[in-house]
Amino acid sequence: VYCYEREVHVYETDLMGIVHHSNYLRFCEEARVDWCKRKGFLLNKKDESSDSAVYGLTVYETRVRHVAPIRYSDRIVINMQTRAEGIRIIFQYKIFVDKNLKSIVETVHCNLDLNFKVKRLSPELIKLVEKEIWTETWL
Amino acid sequence: VYCYEREVHVYETDLMGIVHHSNYLRFCEEARVDWCKRKGFLLNKKDESSDSAVYGLTVYETRVRHVAPIRYSDRIVINMQTRAEGIRIIFQYKIFVDKNLKSIVETVHCNLDLNFKVKRLSPELIKLVEKEIWTETWL
Amino acid sequence: VYCYEREVHVYETDLMGIVHHSNYLRFCEEARVDWCKRKGFLLNKKDESSDSAVYGLTVYETRVRHVAPIRYSDRIVINMQTRAEGIRIIFQYKIFVDKNLKSIVETVHCNLDLNFKVKRLSPELIKLVEKEIWTETWL
Amino acid sequence: VYCYEREVHVYETDLMGIVHHSNYLRFCEEARVDWCKRKGFLLNKKDESSDSAVYGLTVYETRVRHVAPIRYSDRIVINMQTRAEGIRIIFQYKIFVDKNLKSIVETVHCNLDLNFKVKRLSPELIKLVEKEIWTETWL
Numbered sequence: 001v002y003c004y005e006r007e008v009h010v011y012e013t014d015l016m017g018i019v020h021h022s023n024y025l026r027f028c029e030e031a032r033v034d035w036c037k038r039k040g041f042l043l044n045k046k047d048e049s050s051d052s053a054v055y056g057l058t059v060y061e062t063r064v065r066h067v068a069p070i071r072y073s074d075r076i077v078i079n080m081q082t083r084a085e086g087i088r089i090i091f092q093y094k095i096f097v098d099k100n101l102k103s104i105v106e107t108v109h110c111n112l113d114l115n116f117k118v119k120r121l122s123p124e125l126i127k128l129v130e131k132e133i134w135t136e137t138w139l
Numbered sequence: 140v141y142c143y144e145r146e147v148h149v150y151e152t153d154l155m156g157i158v159h160h161s162n163y164l165r166f167c168e169e170a171r172v173d174w175c176k177r178k179g180f181l182l183n184k185k186d187e188s189s190d191s192a193v194y195g196l197t198v199y200e201t202r203v204r205h206v207a208p209i210r211y212s213d214r215i216v217i218n219m220q221t222r223a224e225g226i227r228i229i230f231q232y233k234i235f236v237d238k239n240l241k242s243i244v245e246t247v248h249c250n251l252d253l254n255f256k257v258k259r260l261s262p263e264l265i266k267l268v269e270k271e272i273w274t275e276t277w278l
Numbered sequence: 279v280y281c282y283e284r285e286v287h288v289y290e291t292d293l294m295g296i297v298h299h300s301n302y303l304r305f306c307e308e309a310r311v312d313w314c315k316r317k318g319f320l321l322n323k324k325d326e327s328s329d330s331a332v333y334g335l336t337v338y339e340t341r342v343r344h345v346a347p348i349r350y351s352d353r354i355v356i357n358m359q360t361r362a363e364g365i366r367i368i369f370q371y372k373i374f375v376d377k378n379l380k381s382i383v384e385t386v387h388c389n390l391d392l393n394f395k396v397k398r399l400s401p402e403l404i405k406l407v408e409k410e411i412w413t414e415t416w417l
Numbered sequence: 418v419y420c421y422e423r424e425v426h427v428y429e430t431d432l433m434g435i436v437h438h439s440n441y442l443r444f445c446e447e448a449r450v451d452w453c454k455r456k457g458f459l460l461n462k463k464d465e466s467s468d469s470a471v472y473g474l475t476v477y478e479t480r481v482r483h484v485a486p487i488r489y490s491d492r493i494v495i496n497m498q499t500r501a502e503g504i505r506i507i508f509q510y511k512i513f514v515d516k517n518l519k520s521i522v523e524t525v526h527c528n529l530d531l532n533f534k535v536k537r538l539s540p541e542l543i544k545l546v547e548k549e550i551w552t553e554t555w556l
């Protein structure tokens with residue numbers, strides 16, 4: 001299972017002293033983009049000659065379930081799994097701190113062109129996704 | 140149906156020229172908090188003598204479905220409905236720009252004390268919620 | 279003097295229970311953009327045929343002095359003044375809550391084309407700026 | 418000279434395709450906090466028994482000069498220097514991408530107690546700062 005980690009910053013907390021719930025989607029985007037980069041698939045890089053790369057993983061749907069709060073200075077570890085389903089690609093994430101599960105997230109993506117019309121998924125991306133192992137469904 | 144509106148800011152967009160998907164949860168939080176204020180229910184206001192108000196609507200789960208992109212300078216209009224269900228309160232939101240549906244969101248909340256133990260919902264809050272009309276389920 | 283106001287949101291605070299210092303620049307951007315709109319000068323609106331509007335007020339330099347903290351739910355009131363100086367436009371802001379000064383900000387802007395080369399300021403924008411009153415220097 | 422680095426994320430850009438100017442202050446906070454941690458000085462960690470640590474480096478003033486834009490996926494490298502001056506601590510930062518200077522930042526801090534009254538700087542922190550080398554003034 002692919003794994004991404006980093007520490008939580010002061011500006012990601014709110015007055016409750018914990019990470020604001022909107023930032024979980026940012027953490028997962030970081031993990032997803034990092035996975036794409038490591039696999040050699042360029043994401044969201046604005047390239048006039050190749051719009052297919054630009055909108056290749058537009059966010060269609062997101063779900064976040066909070067299990068326990070995450071605090072400033074915690075080191076989050078994100079496990080990620082992915083699979084293709086028709087014209088969509090699904091990512092699921094488990095966010096841990098010190099091996100304690102803090103949150104489960106799902107993001108569903110499709111491929112849009114510059115006019116936001118849905119296109120087929122990039123075959124290059126599908127190949128990458130098919131090599132991944134989808135264990136059980138987490139959320 | 141309760142309604143909240145405001146314009147989209149430059150810093151809420153990303154390099155794709157549209158609102159970053161994490162910001163939809165911030166828009167909905169604004170709407171939810173504004174609703175609480177108008178109803179006289181103080182939310183997340185750190186008050187030493189009354190911790191019940193502090194964590195009264197902790198976010199347990201969120202879902203966002205994106206229908207069409209929102210752009211800088213668009214004026215978003217959010218319709219919101221809410222209902223109680225056991226120890227949870229559920230909010231659903233439809234986000235419009237110029238009467239076109241852009242996104243549907245659901246957030247599920249519970250009441251936590253300062254140690255993040257689940258408590259009963261505030262009776263004051265339940266009364267407010269029960270006065271609201273839940274039309275059909277949007278998401 | 280031009281005036282912009284709005285309430286502070288939960289997600290703009292951090293674990294200290296006050297507005298995170300980076301968000302002051304976002305408040306001032308909102309005020310600046312709102313001023314441009316009210317004056318009929320379109321800012322940062324990506325328009326292929328008219329790149330002059332796109333990068334018309336690129337941020338060159340910012341300064342923020344914090345006088346007192348701003349908290350969630352505070353209603354900020356921003357006074358703003360502006361003047362042109364050679365190829366630059368300068369904005370200064372005073373941020374108040376309940377008529378108490380909380381912060382003084384300055385942002386300095388220039389006009390960039392799509393390759394980030396400095397260009398002359400838009401004559402349209404200079405005209406708008408010259409109509410404004412610059413009282414004393416605030417910062 | 419202390420050095421901090423990391424990649425730029427999608428959500429830190431705006432519709433101009435470059436990093437939003439408010440995020441430079443967040444990058445510098447990350448560098449500053451990381452420096453404190455590596456030196457064993459706990460920052461902004463809410464600890465009931467020791468409020469001195471909580472507000473030890475409250476932001477008093479910030480200045481950012483932009484030299485060239487930073488883009489998504491760039492790897493920023495921040496050089497940082499610090500010195501004490503009376504009741505203030507000053508940090509300066511140079512932000513590079515591929516050894517090209519992109520921005521120069523200064524942040525000025527003081528020590529506040531929980532009521533936001535100015536206190537003396539922590540002697541522990543002053544010792545750390547005095548061990549640092551302040552080369553020339555960058556901004």
